[in-house]
């Protein structure tokens with residue numbers, strides 16, 4: 238950090254360009270006055286942003302995605318807090334098995350998951366429903382939440398909970414007043430990561446949506462299979478701005494590097 | 504009456520016996536230290552008293568009441584953890600007030616008691632700080648205040664000073680003793696640092712391998728160690744294997760080819776371990792010398808000198824106060840003298 242070598246600097250720059258280039262292209266294209274994908278744009282126009290308003294499908298899909306993201310991220314977080322506390326602090330039989338179970342969705346190819354979920358939801362009669370989607374997204378995002386929450390739980394001094402107990406606090410009070418506030422950066426980080434993962438999930442979702450529950454990524458995907466107008470670019474630009482705004486808010490409150498790099502608690 | 508009584512307290516973790524039939528009682532207002540090397544079962548003992556480990560056997564009585572069925576949160580003990588375990592998201596004031604809040608103490612009395620306790624530990628000016636904004640020594644005081652504010656019957660301290668640097672540690676030793684006396688709280692300290700235990704305690708319980716080896720005042724434990732382990736663990740000591748011989752004119756000690764006058768001793772004649780404190784050895788002239796030797800090493804420590812002397816009894820450690828006089832140099836031939844009464848005759852098996 239103090240003295241980066243030339244090579245390291247060069248690598249960082251190349252990496253940043255590589256990461257940002259697609260975003261720059263998408264945002265650039267969205268401002269074109271023309272009726273086709275054009276980069277660099279020949280002029281600056283908000284034509285394709287206005288076009289979003291004429292396409293309520295996209296707005297409905299975006300609302301659907303936000304609702305799905307909030308519901309899945311919240312449910313996943315609520316499941317992961319007790320799981321992380323048990324895995325992170327306990328010595329009990331089946332601890333490793335529990336952790337492996339929670340992390341296992343990471344190891345299955347998403348296409349396979351999509352097909353499996355399709356079969357499963359059909360059997361349960363939940364195919365295409367909102368809560369069916371929520372269920373699948375929870376399974377997909379739980380590993381992300383668990384890792385972040387686990388990082389802050391393992392950084393926690395177990396004596397802290399004992400100190401509170403010795404001062405007369407019940408187990409519930411210890412959790413509410415001591416443990417939860419101490420791991421909250423990891424919890425919030427996990428929630429945000431989960432929300433974003435759910436918000437742009439395509440591979441699995443495309444198998445299990447129906448027209449009533451179409452999410453934004455699925456809508457964009459089906460749109461570009463039909464036409465190639467710059468509407469996808471302007472919708473993407475709005476989505477990018479939304480994500481960046483979310484990140485900025487979290488960063489202001491908790492410090493993003495601390496959340497994502499995993500220096501969970503002090 | 505004893506505030507705390509441990510009777511045959513035992514803790515097994517699978518095959519390992521961490522604490523082995525440990526018996527100890529602590530009187531009201533007393534400062535007692537559990538002293539022993541790392542891994543001897545001190546923390547486990549403390550955790551059982553606190554209620555965080557369940558004993559495998561034996562009883563713990565607090566004010567005559569059996570604690571077996573009392574959960575940790577209802578024991579009302581003040582505990583200071585080695586890591587301080589302050590609540591990171593609470594200010595000093597909130598940390599200290601937590602125990603009072605749990606006891607549903609009304610807000611104004613709570614404020615008064617927090618202020619009073621912070622005053623006791625000299626931290627009133629930092630009551631709004633968060634733990635991460637404080638130094639190690641200050642956190643230590645917060646932890647102490649948090650434990651004391653609930654006016655516990657017993658204060659438990661687990662290696663409270665081991666995370667501080669050497670100079671601060673010495674300062675905090677004096678502080679800890681002052682605070683303990685001002686608060687008048689019965690205290691059980693756990694430490695592996697013999698100088699800390701001696702400086703702070705009314706009584707020391709020396710532990711080894713989960714067992715109580717000796718229970719005595721710091722002076723007695725140092726001066727009359729129960730065995731070779733205690734004599735080498737508390738301060739420095741010369742341990743000389745020898746052979747005890749009784750006689751009408753007093754005991755004799757045979758070590759290698761030398762015969763020494765021994766002190767009165769309860770040990771039966773036979774092989775023994777002789778312990779001699781380095782500061783009880785003097786340099787003297789050839790006429791009075793008990794053994795002759797040659798200085799092999801000399802270290803200046805400011806207030807004292809440390810010598811290693813090669814003698815017929817093996818290498819002996821000698822400590823002399825720095826009185827400003829000239830002291831023997833490395834390589835110099837010297838003669839050593841000590842009073843026979845300073846020799847401690849210990850059983851030979853106890854040689855570590």
Ligand SMILES: Nc1ncnc2c1ncn2[C@@H]1O[C@H](COP(=O)(O)OP(=O)(O)O)[C@@H](O)[C@H]1O
Pocket residue numbers: 516519520521539540541542543544545546547548
């Ligand atoms: N939870 C545990 N499980 C298994 N063994 C333990 C546990 N806690 C302590 N021990 C063992 O008990 C012995 C005493 O440990 P401890 O009380 O922590 O020693 P000290 O505090 O004196 O250093 C050690 O051998 C340690 O390995």
Ligand SMILES: [Mg+2]
Pocket residue numbers: 545546547662
């Ligand atoms: Mg310990």
